[in-house]
Amino acid sequence: MAAPADQVGPGATGIAVEVNLGDRLFRWGTAAFAAGTILILAAMAIQMTRASAMSLRHFGLGFITSTQWDPVRDLYGALPYIYGTLVSSFVALLIAVPVSLGVAILLSELAPGWLLQPASFLVELLAAVPSVIYGLWGVFVLTPWLRESVQPPLQKAFGFLPFFQGTPHGFGMMAGGMILAIMILPTISSVTREVMRAVPSTLRECALALGATRWEMVRTAVLPYARSGIVGAIILGLGRALGETMAVTMVIGNRAEISASLFAPSYTMASVIANEFTEASGDLYLSALSQIGLLLFAVTVLLNVVARLLVWRVRKVAAR
Numbered sequence: 111m112a113a114p115a116d117q118v119g120p121g122a123t124g125i126a127v128e129v130n131l132g133d134r135l136f137r138w139g140t141a142a143f144a145a146g147t148i149l150i151l152a153a154m155a156i157q158m159t160r161a162s163a164m165s166l167r168h169f170g171l172g173f174i175t176s177t178q179w180d181p182v183r184d185l186y187g188a189l190p191y192i193y194g195t196l197v198s199s200f201v202a203l204l205i206a207v208p209v210s211l212g213v214a215i216l217l218s219e220l221a222p223g224w225l226l227q228p229a230s231f232l233v234e235l236l237a238a239v240p241s242v243i244y245g246l247w248g249v250f251v252l253t254p255w256l257r258e259s260v261q262p263p264l265q266k267a268f269g270f271l272p273f274f275q276g277t278p279h280g281f282g283m284m285a286g287g288m289i290l291a292i293m294i295l296p297t298i299s300s301v302t303r304e305v306m307r308a309v310p311s312t313l314r315e316c317a318l319a320l321g322a323t324r325w326e327m328v329r330t331a332v333l334p335y336a337r338s339g340i341v342g343a344i345i346l347g348l349g350r351a352l353g354e355t356m357a358v359t360m361v362i363g364n365r366a367e368i369s370a371s372l373f374a375p376s377y378t379m380a381s382v383i384a385n386e387f388t389e390a391s392g393d394l395y396l397s398a399l400s401q402i403g404l405l406l407f408a409v410t411v412l413l414n415v416v417a418r419l420l421v422w423r424v425r426k427v428a429a430r
Contacts, residue, residue, distance in 0.1 A: 151411070154407065155404075155407065155408075158400055158403055158404040158407060159404060161396070161397060161400035161404075162397055162400040162401035162403075162404045163397065164393060164394055164397035165186065165394065165397035165398045165400065165401040166397075166401060168394060168397075169186065169187075169398075169401075172187070173186065173187060173188055173398070173401060174187075174188055174189065174192065174405075175187070175189055176188070176189060177189045177190055177366075177368065179366050181386075181390070181392070181395050184392060184394050184395070186394070186395070186398035188379070188398075188401070188402050188405065189368070190366040190367055190368050190376075190377055191366065191377050191378060191379045191381075191382050191402060192379065192405070193368050193376070194283070194286075194362065194376035194377045194378045194379075194381075195352055195378040195379045195380070195406070197283060197287075197376070198283055198286040198287045198290060198351070198358065198362065198376065198378060199287075199290065199348055199351040199352050200287075201283065201284065201286075201287025201288075201290070201291070201372070202287045202288075202289075202290030202291040202293075202294060202347075202351045203291075203294075203344065203347065203348060203351070204287075204291075205287065205288060205291035206290075206291040206292075206294050206295045206298060206347060207298065207344055207347075209291075209295060209299075210294075210295050210298035210299040210302060210343075210347070211298075211299075211302060211340070213229075213233055213295070213299040213303075214298075214299045214300075214302035214303040214306060215306070215328055216229070217229060217230055217233070217299075217303050218303045218306040218307050219306070219324065219327075219328050219332065220324060230303075233295070233296050233299055233300070234296055234300060235296075236292065236293075236295060236296040237296040237297065237300075241293065241354060241355070241356045241357040242356050242357070242360075244289055244292065244293055244357040245289070245356050245357040245358075245359070245360035245361065246360070248285060248288075248289045248357060248360060248361040249360055249361060252280075252285055252288060252289065252361065253279075253280030253281050253285050253361055254280060255280075256278070256280045256284060256285055256288075257278050257279060257280030258280075260284075261274075261278030261280070261284070261373055262278055265278060265373075272370040272371060273370060273371060273372050274371065274372065274373065275370075275371050275373070276369070276371040276373040276374050277373065278373050279363070279373065279375070281361055281362065281363045281375060282362065282363050282371075282372065282373050282374050282375050282376065283362065283363075283369075283371075283372045283373070283374060283375075283376045284372040284373065285361040285362065285363075286358045286361055286362035286363075286376065286378070287372070289357045289358060289361055290351045290354055290357075290358060293350065293351070293354060293357065294347035294348075294350050294351050295347075297343070297346055297347045297350055298343045298344055298346070298347040300343075301339070301342065301343035301346055302336075302339070302340050302343045305336045305339030305340060305342075305343065306332055306336050306339075306340075308336070308339070309331070309332050309335045309336055310335075313331040313332065313335060314327055314331055314332065316331070317330060317331040338420045338423050339420060339423070341417075341420050342416070342417040342418065342419070342420030343417070344417075345413050345414075345416055345417035345420070346413075346414065346417040348413055349410050349413040349414050349417065352379075352380075352406065352409060352410055352413070353380055353406060353410050354380060355378075355380040355381060355383075355384050356384070358378055358380070358381055359378075359380075359381040359384055359385065362375065362376050362377065362378065362381065363375020363376060363377075364377050364381060364385060365377060366382070379402045379403075379405065379406045380406060382399070382402060383399055383402060383403055383406075386399060387399050
């Protein structure tokens with residue numbers, strides 16, 4: 111007896127196959143949407159590569175290692191911008207990771223019921239604030255506070271270290287890193303919380319049954335199991351920090367120099383594109399800016415792929 115046309119039966123491979131025309135159209139449509147996102151990503155990479163072709167031919171790998179950026183003489187090097195991007199992102203992770211991990215542990219393991227929903231809402235609300243608002247807050251609140259209350263004591267206590275030398279201006283690498291830390295905190299804490307919630311409850315129960323305290327249970331059972339997912343969350347936060355533009359541009363000082371001091375102004379790859387793209391008049395100038403965008407694009411995509419693989423690994427292990 112033949113199956114009705116609106117039912118789904120197993121195909122030759124044992125996988126359910128749609129025999130209804132509407133189901134097939136829906137499957138093809140969703141597959142087309144998924145393929146479209148991949149094509150858009152590929153088109154972006156191709157277009158940026160084409161726009162960067164002149165700079166790639168002219169400078170080669172020296173573009174990454176050169177510190178010169180002189181549009182008058184058509185000399186371009188991306189090293190100061192790469193340095194500013196990496197160091198500001200590292201400072202952001204140094205601040206945001208412990209705080210995010212603490213927030214995730216509180217919300218997934220320790221928070222009472224009356225605190226869980228309001229605290230989760232407030233943390234997620236940080237991700238909804240526009241970056242320009244963070245930038246304005248940084249200009250009018252964060253940088254004066256750093257200049258008057260944070261950087262002078264740090265210079266007095268640790269001035270023998272190169273990281274805390276120079277004149278405290280407020281604007282600079284420290285301000286950029288702190289703004290980024292606030293912006294990536296909800297990303298890291300939200301993903302970490304979901305990864306920790308995927309840890310089987312039997313692990314928690316076994317640890318508690320053996321006499322562990324709540325903190326010992328988290329430290330010995332939950333965190334080791336969720337380690338790779340937490341690393342994925344950190345990499346996702348790093349990906350956002352690398353690509354953040356407006357807020358960092360407003361507080362980092364925008365000076366293309368390499369300095370060990372956190373008080374010194376710096377520049378990021380995203381900031382130089384935003385500031386100079388409209389002013390670029392020569393073809394080589396535009397190509398150099400496009401090559402910076404290509405570098406940033408490649409690093410961001412790679413980090414996001416690695417992060418997704420790590421988070422997927424945790425969920426796969428939890429599903430066993």
